[in-house]
Amino acid sequence: MPVRTEFEELLGADHVLVDPGERLGRTGGLSYLDLLHARAGDEVPVPDAVLLPADPDQVQAVLEVCVRHDIGVVPFGGGTSVVGGVAALRGGKAAVVVLDLVRLDELVSVDPVSRIAVLRAGVRGPEAERLLAAHGYTLGHVPQSFERATIGGFAATRSAGQASSGYGRFEDMVAGLRLATPKGEWRLGVAPASAAGPDLRQLAVGSEGTLGVITEVALRVRPLPEQRHYEGWIVDGWAAGAAAVRKLAQDHALADVTRLSDVDETNVSFSLNAGLKTTALKTYLAARGIKNPCLLIVGWEGDVARCRRRTSAMLKCSGAVRIGKVLGESWRHGRFNGPRQRDALLDLGVCVETLETAAYWSNLDELHDAVRAALVASLGRAIVMCHVSHAYETGASLYFTVLTSRDDTDPVGQWQRAKAAACEAISGLGTISHHHAVGLDHAPYLEAEIGRIGLDVLRAAKSAVDPTGILNPGKLLC
Amino acid sequence: MPVRTEFEELLGADHVLVDPGERLGRTGGLSYLDLLHARAGDEVPVPDAVLLPADPDQVQAVLEVCVRHDIGVVPFGGGTSVVGGVAALRGGKAAVVVLDLVRLDELVSVDPVSRIAVLRAGVRGPEAERLLAAHGYTLGHVPQSFERATIGGFAATRSAGQASSGYGRFEDMVAGLRLATPKGEWRLGVAPASAAGPDLRQLAVGSEGTLGVITEVALRVRPLPEQRHYEGWIVDGWAAGAAAVRKLAQDHALADVTRLSDVDETNVSFSLNAGLKTTALKTYLAARGIKNPCLLIVGWEGDVARCRRRTSAMLKCSGAVRIGKVLGESWRHGRFNGPRQRDALLDLGVCVETLETAAYWSNLDELHDAVRAALVASLGRAIVMCHVSHAYETGASLYFTVLTSRDDTDPVGQWQRAKAAACEAISGLGTISHHHAVGLDHAPYLEAEIGRIGLDVLRAAKSAVDPTGILNPGKLLC
Numbered sequence: 001m002p003v004r005t006e007f008e009e010l011l012g013a014d015h016v017l018v019d020p021g022e023r024l025g026r027t028g029g030l031s032y033l034d035l036l037h038a039r040a041g042d043e044v045p046v047p048d049a050v051l052l053p054a055d056p057d058q059v060q061a062v063l064e065v066c067v068r069h070d071i072g073v074v075p076f077g078g079g080t081s082v083v084g085g086v087a088a089l090r091g092g093k094a095a096v097v098v099l100d101l102v103r104l105d106e107l108v109s110v111d112p113v114s115r116i117a118v119l120r121a122g123v124r125g126p127e128a129e130r131l132l133a134a135h136g137y138t139l140g141h142v143p144q145s146f147e148r149a150t151i152g153g154f155a156a157t158r159s160a161g162q163a164s165s166g167y168g169r170f171e172d173m174v175a176g177l178r179l180a181t182p183k184g185e186w187r188l189g190v191a192p193a194s195a196a197g198p199d200l201r202q203l204a205v206g207s208e209g210t211l212g213v214i215t216e217v218a219l220r221v222r223p224l225p226e227q228r229h230y231e232g233w234i235v236d237g238w239a240a241g242a243a244a245v246r247k248l249a250q251d252h253a254l255a256d257v258t259r260l261s262d263v264d265e266t267n268v269s270f271s272l273n274a275g276l277k278t279t280a281l282k283t284y285l286a287a288r289g290i291k292n293p294c295l296l297i298v299g300w301e302g303d304v305a306r307c308r309r310r311t312s313a314m315l316k317c318s319g320a321v322r323i324g325k326v327l328g329e330s331w332r333h334g335r336f337n338g339p340r341q342r343d344a345l346l347d348l349g350v351c352v353e354t355l356e357t358a359a360y361w362s363n364l365d366e367l368h369d370a371v372r373a374a375l376v377a378s379l380g381r382a383i384v385m386c387h388v389s390h391a392y393e394t395g396a397s398l399y400f401t402v403l404t405s406r407d408d409t410d411p412v413g414q415w416q417r418a419k420a421a422a423c424e425a426i427s428g429l430g431t432i433s434h435h436h437a438v439g440l441d442h443a444p445y446l447e448a449e450i451g452r453i454g455l456d457v458l459r460a461a462k463s464a465v466d467p468t469g470i471l472n473p474g475k476l477l478c
Numbered sequence: 479m480p481v482r483t484e485f486e487e488l489l490g491a492d493h494v495l496v497d498p499g500e501r502l503g504r505t506g507g508l509s510y511l512d513l514l515h516a517r518a519g520d521e522v523p524v525p526d527a528v529l530l531p532a533d534p535d536q537v538q539a540v541l542e543v544c545v546r547h548d549i550g551v552v553p554f555g556g557g558t559s560v561v562g563g564v565a566a567l568r569g570g571k572a573a574v575v576v577l578d579l580v581r582l583d584e585l586v587s588v589d590p591v592s593r594i595a596v597l598r599a600g601v602r603g604p605e606a607e608r609l610l611a612a613h614g615y616t617l618g619h620v621p622q623s624f625e626r627a628t629i630g631g632f633a634a635t636r637s638a639g640q641a642s643s644g645y646g647r648f649e650d651m652v653a654g655l656r657l658a659t660p661k662g663e664w665r666l667g668v669a670p671a672s673a674a675g676p677d678l679r680q681l682a683v684g685s686e687g688t689l690g691v692i693t694e695v696a697l698r699v700r701p702l703p704e705q706r707h708y709e710g711w712i713v714d715g716w717a718a719g720a721a722a723v724r725k726l727a728q729d730h731a732l733a734d735v736t737r738l739s740d741v742d743e744t745n746v747s748f749s750l751n752a753g754l755k756t757t758a759l760k761t762y763l764a765a766r767g768i769k770n771p772c773l774l775i776v777g778w779e780g781d782v783a784r785c786r787r788r789t790s791a792m793l794k795c796s797g798a799v800r801i802g803k804v805l806g807e808s809w810r811h812g813r814f815n816g817p818r819q820r821d822a823l824l825d826l827g828v829c830v831e832t833l834e835t836a837a838y839w840s841n842l843d844e845l846h847d848a849v850r851a852a853l854v855a856s857l858g859r860a861i862v863m864c865h866v867s868h869a870y871e872t873g874a875s876l877y878f879t880v881l882t883s884r885d886d887t888d889p890v891g892q893w894q895r896a897k898a899a900a901c902e903a904i905s906g907l908g909t910i911s912h913h914h915a916v917g918l919d920h921a922p923y924l925e926a927e928i929g930r931i932g933l934d935v936l937r938a939a940k941s942a943v944d945p946t947g948i949l950n951p952g953k954l955l956c
Binding site: 114359435437 | 670698872927
């Protein structure tokens, strides 16, 4: 029986897509280079078919067919990867299929006692929140990709949302997982914590489709917050801002959202905010001794009054000045807009991209300066803005946004060189990715982070579950 | 050159011990069966030599010699395993050596900005606290084995201390690790959190010496608490107590130490506490409507006033009654005594042992009852006491203490059958170990928890770093 017929018998003919538009629509991702390629009509790897399984059993059955025919499988959720994580690479296979998990869209169960909800992998961010809200719960996981990205994708990439200081990173929410693998189904997670050997959940989380297709995730949920309050503060300079955020993190007084912009990002935020009387604000701040304003957005969800009092008192002690709700709420309302604004900027001939890292506090300033310097050295005149969006007791993330005039003779090379320079600057000081994952783009830098032994361990784990290498060829491990 | 000469040239003759007493002193552990075997003078596996390397480089060099001569290596810290984790098994090798890490006893560095301290693997609990206190810091990691156990052992076994509600489990403190492996040195941990693939730190933590010898651990530290306050509360019955602890955990109001005893353990605590006027206490409680007293020990470290107010208010809402500092402080002072009391009980013909698990809240009552019933069914007349000592948003640990009259015709078989019955009861409802680890004793139950695929992944990871299988033969993976 031809393999296409096998897939059709398994999933129904409607769920085996070979139309070129459908196939082209499920490749690549949303990086600047992806957008450039799409605009230029460049040839990109396209899958031979798109499969739409209905449930975890069908995913498992599809994998068995793919093993038998030696077909590569690219799991696909929201398609929001900015690191090439869903590129339809063949990896030496005769064919490659994209496994679009869009039909795995159910809330499987809610355990109100343990506060655990089981969601299927294909549920998108807003739908997850809608399903959980019907039971009075929230995940509180709001990365910038929230509107399109899926539960399975969040788990596969160790996603971190904008409210991670309050709700934790996605991996902190994962109680259990169900994965389809070429060796059969794999279930993990029987207790909140365990000493029964290494925590294999933390091996599955972040495996980016290379160790199995995540089909269900059991997640810790929290009650829907009755109240929300977002506001802006200003601190005088990056160093003082980072110190203030560090103090909050180390004293366990972080707001649920805590986001510190550097001077350059603050200036851009001020000038882009139509509702803001920038001159009046700068006069107000100057009168309070603030020479280099850095914007700090803080947001509380839930027990606002109690938590806000403590954080605010500590921020005042750090010399920060409250500037009210306007900037906080405008940030909250616009927080998913970034990706949408890129198309307009691209139309204007702008090269615009983001990159991110994280480091221990004692390396953070050096890392900030090194990445900035590397980008400017590579790109020449460029706006390089940065913010801390995720803070921990021992360190924080850095998220850079870069804008420069696009070199239309070699736009791809222009960015590839700048990105390589930034990655070299990161390597040794911080992690190659705090929440964008590895995919294709960061794979060359993984060895510097986890060692040759780390790579060997990951390759061995992969061989154990996927001996013929059908799962997401070429990703994570290059 | 004979291998002993090689070791002597590497470490110095004084650090290669072949004296039978030294060898016998570094085998087995501290389980009830270990104690029985020691008393009976039973033959137990004894290493051919005890090696005392001075630093991580010497550990690495020793491993290279052991690979060349195909010698098994058992890493040894405090020797407090209660699951056979340091049994000197040969695993088919011609020889086995114990690598006692006692000389790796240094505080390597303190980073006050990131609040990270690097400690060598052989530092024992009290010494770690003494070294850190000189810089104003604490780990806050106080398992019952604290007085003897080491930093390396805590990491290798995913230890959880009695103040884990406040300070976290040991794995939560681990920022980075340095391991010696047959494939070379392996370093992990460049940032507090990362999306650069799976978190391999969480594979190294809990690997029980099978994936490498942990030589250094970078740990998140906290300021020494200025204040401490421990007190006792009483709740009416196990179900109400578990619900109260669950509420505290889910509302993020847990005290740093939170420990709930069931009715049986509470009765024993009352009767063993010489300073307590038990009759008066019971009258006092009865007047407050408490029929089935369950003792809840809560302890705060650091910002006592602020945290205590909130926890106390919530406990009052749960119907709990405060009984003051006496039981709290007496618990704190006696909290490392358990292991020492066993010898006296053994002298009296008592079979005494502990076992532990953890589960999601919705399984906790069933698990409590199932383990209790299994132990009583196997042992006949027995005292089975239990407490929750570690609570999470999604679940909690259960720690059982069992006392029964020892069957001196077959004391080993008596406990082996009871333990097997308890493990069967646990399997499927909770984890086979919350903080004692796998070692030898729990290895048969690991597959039920992580699946055949999980075992295959661990075996593959081991083959990648230890292809000839010299590292801690027979442990974790049976």
